[in-house]
Each structure stands twice: as structure tokens, then as C-alpha cells.
Amino acid sequence: MLRDIRRDPVLLVLWITLVAFALIWVAPFVFIVFTSLKSSGEVMASGAFTPPMEPQPGNYVFAWNRGGFDRSFFNSALITIVKVPLGLAVSALCAYALAQMKSRFNRVLLLLIVFGTMIPFQVMLAPLFTLVNGFGLVNTYVGLLLPYLAFGIPYQVFILHSFFRGVPKELSEAALIDGASHLTTLRRIFLPIMLPVLAALMILDFVATWNEFAMALVIMQDRNMWTLPLGLMSFQGQFSTDYGQLNAAIVITVLPAVLVYLIFQRYFVSGLTSGAVKG
Structure with missing residues (x-):
């Protein structure tokens, strides 16, 4: 070399x-x-x-206790753990249906889904709050999970659809001829070969959900429902001159996302490349 x-x-x-x-x-x-x-x-x-x-090292203990990060950490962990696998499961089912099932409306549906990735979520914050408030879901986990899913699924469907289109149709057709259902075909044939793509999307989705700030700020107005980015904002406002504890709080906030990336980084490049070039 x-x-x-x-x-x-x-x-x-x-x-x-x-x-x-x-x-x-x-x-x-x-x-x-x-x-x-x-x-x-x-x-x-x-x-x-x-x-x-x-x-x-006591800066981390002081920051954790003074900032009350135990509750915000739990909120972020719960929302992320539920949202990421649920979003990937729904996206995989939608992408498989659009890529493998024959319908004259497939292209129209795909264009509508892709259009969802082109709308900046900042533009939708005001009507989004009105909608969530109308359903009485402000300061609830469901009220934040649903917008997260709505804005995350279109991008994942777009990536997974390209991947499904690149897989030879002979594999799925042979399974269907043998009597397998579409769900069985997805689980036993496509799932094993799409794990790198799912791992890459999981990393991106985990980091985006864990660090999301704007929607959480609008929907989660109760301090007990704050996520970690909101807790960090409050801590920064109160202890902005205590640089040691402030940076310790920053490390606490970003460390889980860094660990997830390091664990699954070997799938990251290969997974995104597979999803982007096939089809």
C-alpha cells in the first residue's frame, strides 16, 4: 500500500x-x-x-443528576426502540408490495411516497401540531411516534424499493409457484439478503430519531416527556458557564448514537450501496 x-x-x-x-x-x-x-x-x-x-469523571455524574437526564434518556430510548424497527417493518412491506406485486397503480403510489421525502418537515410543524393537538396526542409518545413514522417511512421505502427491484424475480416466482405466500417469500428469501440494507437504514433512522429536536420541541411540551435533545437544551440554558459538565452532558446525549454506528458500521457502506444502485 x-x-x-x-x-x-x-x-x-x-x-x-x-x-x-x-x-x-x-x-x-x-x-x-x-x-x-x-x-x-x-x-x-x-x-x-x-x-x-x-x-x-464526576462531571458526568453531576451533569446526569443536575440535568435530570434519567427521564429524558428513558423517553428517547423508548421512542427510538419502538419507532426504528416498526418503521423498517412497514417500509419493507410497502417496498416489497410496490416492487413485486403487479398493479397498474404501483408507479403512482411510488411517486406519491417519494414526494413525501421532498417536503421539509419544518414547513409542516404548524399544521402538524394542529393535527396532533386535534387528536389529543400532545405530550404523548404516540403523538411523537406517528409524525416520526410519517416522515421516515417514505425515504426507507424509496431505498428498499430499489433493492427489491434489483433482486431476480425468478427467486420470488419460484417460491410463489411452490405455494409460499408473499409474506413467507419476504421473510425467507428477501430478508436474509437484505440485512445489510436494513442495518444501514437502521443506523440512519436511529441517529435521526435520537437527535431529532424540532418536532419533539413542538409536541412534547411537558418537561417529563422531553427527549434528550430537549433536556440538553434546558441544561445548556442553566449551566452554560460550567463547561466541563456541559460537555459531559453533550457526550451523554450523543454516545448511544455513536455506539450504534460503531456496532453496525461494517454494514453501512455495503448496505447503502446495494440499495442505491440496484434496480
Whole structure:
């Protein structure tokens, strides 16, 4: 590898550019982690990227207790754990039906679904709140789950539809001839080969749901129903000058999403590539 880089100047430039961009992306995380382990005095006295001389792991305990993150963490975990697999299941069923079942309305339905991915959700916040409030679902888990599903499913259907269209029809046709139902065909034939795509979509959906702020701010007005981003906003407003605990709260908020990505990262590139180019 090193020999190839030395022989090819273009490859060398690409590697240097890649390393430079990687450092730019990693630098904020290094700053946040280092600052979360420093006292307020050390934060002011030391440089931004200087490792803590006397680590203060107690910042995490203080931030957790003072910010009341136990309730907001539970709310975010519950909503994400329910929304992500449910959204993927509905998206897989819809994408399979549009790609494998013959109907003259398939293209129209697909265009309507894709149109849903083109609407910025910020434009829909006011009518969305009116609709949720009309059903009496403000400050409820269902009131937040339903909009999350509505805005997440169209993108997933679009990706999975391309994947299903790329799978040879002979596989599903042979199973149907043998007497298998469409649900059995989806579960036993398509599901094993679509796991990388589902894993990639799960990562994207988990991160998007875990970090979502605007819809949660509009719908969850009761403090006991706040998700982690809302709890972090409140903590930042109260303890904006305590940089150690503030950055510890940031680490607490983003750590679950980072762990999920690290666990499933090997499926990420291959899964998105499969869903994007097939069909």
C-alpha cells in the first residue's frame, strides 16, 4: 500500500486530503471529550485540545443528576426502540408490495411516497401540531411516534424499493409457484439478503430519531416527556458557564448514537450501496 502511494502522486494527494478532512471531523469530538473531563478552572487555563491534567469523571455524574437526564434518556430510548424497527417493518412491506406485486397503480403510489421525502418537515410543524393537538396526542409518545413514522417511512421505502427491484424475480416466482405466500417469500428469501440494507437504514433512522429536536420541541411540551435533545437544551440554558459538565452532558446525549454506528458500521457502506444502485 505504501509503495503504491509513493508511485502514484494522485493517490498520495487523495490520502493527504482524506486525512485532513478526517482530522477536521474528529477535532470537535476530541475537544468535547477533553473538556468534559476538566474542571472549570482548567478549562479556562488550558488549551482547547490539551488533555486534562486531573481528569474529572464526576462531571458526568453531576451533569446526569443536575440535568435530570434519567427521564429524558428513558423517553428517547423508548421512542427510538419502538419507532426504528416498526418503521423498517412497514417500509419493507410497502417496498416489497410496490416492487413485486403487479398493479397498474404501483408507479403512482411510488411517486406519491417519494414526494413525501421532498417536503421539509419544518414547513409542516404548524399544521402538524394542529393535527396532533386535534387528536389529543400532545405530550404523548404516540403523538411523537406517528409524525416520526410519517416522515421516515417514505425515504426507507424509496431505498428498499430499489433493492427489491434489483433482486431476480425468478427467486420470488419460484417460491410463489411452490405455494409460499408473499409474506413467507419476504421473510425467507428477501430478508436474509437484505440485512445489510436494513442495518444501514437502521443506523440512519436511529441517529435521526435520537437527535431529532424540532418536532419533539413542538409536541412534547411537558418537561417529563422531553427527549434528550430537549433536556440538553434546558441544561445548556442553566449551566452554560460550567463547561466541563456541559460537555459531559453533550457526550451523554450523543454516545448511544455513536455506539450504534460503531456496532453496525461494517454494514453501512455495503448496505447503502446495494440499495442505491440496484434496480
